[in-house]
Amino acid sequence: MDDVALVARMAAGDQSAVGDLYDRYGRQVYSLAFRMLADGAAAEDVTQDVFVKVWRSADRFDAERGRVGTWILHIAYTTTVDLVRTRRRAMPSRFDDLPDEPDAAADPAGMAETAIMGAQVKSALMRIAPEQRQALELAYFGAMTQQEIAAKLGIPLGTVKGRVRLGLEALRQFLMTPRRKEADSHAHLSPR
Amino acid sequence: MHTCPHADEAIAYSLRQMTADETRAYETHLASCLACRLKLEEVTATLDLLPLAVPDAAPPPTLKAKVMEQVAAEPKASRTAPRRWSLPVWAAAAVIALAFGTYSLVRIQVLQERLASMERAAPVERAVSLRGTESAPAATGRFVMAREGNMTRIAMEAEGLPPLQSGEAYQLWLIKDGQRRSGGVFVVDAIGCGGVAIWLPDAVEFDALGITREPDPLGLQPRGPKMMGSI
Numbered sequence: 001m002d003d004v005a006l007v008a009r010m011a012a013g014d015q016s017a018v019g020d021l022y023d024r025y026g027r028q029v030y031s032l033a034f035r036m037l038a039d040g041a042a043a044e045d046v047t048q049d050v051f052v053k054v055w056r057s058a059d060r061f062d063a064e065r066g067r068v069g070t071w072i073l074h075i076a077y078t079t080t081v082d083l084v085r086t087r088r089r090a091m092p093s094r095f096d097d098l099p100d101e102p103d104a105a106a107d108p109a110g111m112a113e114t115a116i117m118g119a120q121v122k123s124a125l126m127r128i129a130p131e132q133r134q135a136l137e138l139a140y141f142g143a144m145t146q147q148e149i150a151a152k153l154g155i156p157l158g159t160v161k162g163r164v165r166l167g168l169e170a171l172r173q174f175l176m177t178p179r180r181k182e183a184d185s186h187a188h189l190s191p192r
Numbered sequence: 193m194h195t196c197p198h199a200d201e202a203i204a205y206s207l208r209q210m211t212a213d214e215t216r217a218y219e220t221h222l223a224s225c226l227a228c229r230l231k232l233e234e235v236t237a238t239l240d241l242l243p244l245a246v247p248d249a250a251p252p253p254t255l256k257a258k259v260m261e262q263v264a265a266e267p268k269a270s271r272t273a274p275r276r277w278s279l280p281v282w283a284a285a286a287v288i289a290l291a292f293g294t295y296s297l298v299r300i301q302v303l304q305e306r307l308a309s310m311e312r313a314a315p316v317e318r319a320v321s322l323r324g325t326e327s328a329p330a331a332t333g334r335f336v337m338a339r340e341g342n343m344t345r346i347a348m349e350a351e352g353l354p355p356l357q358s359g360e361a362y363q364l365w366l367i368k369d370g371q372r373r374s375g376g377v378f379v380v381d382a383i384g385c386g387g388v389a390i391w392l393p394d395a396v397e398f399d400a401l402g403i404t405r406e407p408d409p410l411g412l413q414p415r416g417p418k419m420m421g422s423i
Contacts, residue, residue: 018263019260022260023256026256028244030250030251031246032243035246035249040252044251044255047255047259048258048262051262052259073243082208118245121241121244121245122245125242143208161204165203168235
């Protein structure tokens with residue numbers, strides 16, 4: 001059954017569809033929360049929260065605006081940002097920087113498409129100028145406001161805005177023009 | 193070059209970096225600005241790919257049972273309305289079949305093309321200078337209008353306007369034979385700069401322009417004092 005059909009089942013009140021979507025996207029949701037929080041217990045809480053929100057808002061999903069996976073990860077992102085900010089207010093020193101990237105584990109079978117796309121996004125990130133990547137990562141994964149980034153890096157607010165904007169433009173450009181090797185592997189993706 | 197001076201605000205909005213007031217003002221602007229809705233979709237589609245770059249981390253095997261327990265305890269919510277600026281970009285079956293990362297790339301490309309076509313600016317048909325009334329003696333501004341097919345693009349930028357209170361907005365009015373039609377709402381930054389840039393779905397005509405200070409951004413007719421007018 002495809003993702004959209006699962007969302008329709010959820011909207012009709014079928015809770016088992018949540019379990020099927022968890023099997024497909026639970027790991028990515030947990031990985032994102034873990035990356036941003038560096039705290040397994042908190043990442044578990046976020047994951048539970050995300051799937052409750054997915055369940056509650058199934059009837060708002062609009063297939064014309066994006067994929068189910070994008071929708072779920074977007075909910076995961078906003079939920080994690082809110083938690084990071086709440087925790088930062090409570091314990092500023094613990095969240096004054098991005099958590100270190102955890103070591104990558106082996107991708108399980110069945111996640112090949114995501115892994116290839118993930119490699120393409122990672123590669124695009126690495127091609128961005130370092131100061132732009134830093135600003136973009138602090139804003140996105142660090143959930144920092146522009147003012148917080150300016151204070152942390154000791155640079156003017158306008159410079160932060162400029163770096164995030166240019167970093168995002170470069171990311172988009174590099175995503176649209178992957179290096180040859182990635183383009184080749186990407187071409188082997190089979191449609192779902 | 194951006195079609196709208198608010199275009200870059202899509203980034204702070206998508207990153208949830210705006211204050212509640214800024215978010216409200218931006219969402220009000222979105223409702224009337226096609227260029228910004230496209231820009232927001234494009235920025236969001238790009239940012240939404242970043243979770244794919246995160247290192248894989250395995251959740252505990254017990255987590256699924258916890259999720260299902262939580263969901264079982266949740267009553268199903270009643271139907272809610274979708275976001276009012278929801279923007280279908282296409283509905284092609286071939287695209288629908290793509291996996292979500294690839295889909296996002298195609299979507300970004302479509303959005304970029306639409307933005308680029310808007311930015312190939314139509315020639316300006318009418319340009320008007322604006323000046324402040326005695327309520328805003330330092331205010332100056334400029335308004336331009338261009339047509340493309342049956343659509344009219346209007347853009348206005350002002351500076352030197354007084355700061356607004358929370359919830360208030362400035363509103364541009366197009367006046368024809370004494371009738372006022374809204375040309376969009378805007379807020380101003382710390383130095384009183386702000387503006388609108390919107391597409392209207394018809395051929396707009398006007399004799400004069402006015403800008404009022406409104407108690408909220410929702411009015412269909414002016415309720416607050418006139419702050420600027422066409423020269």
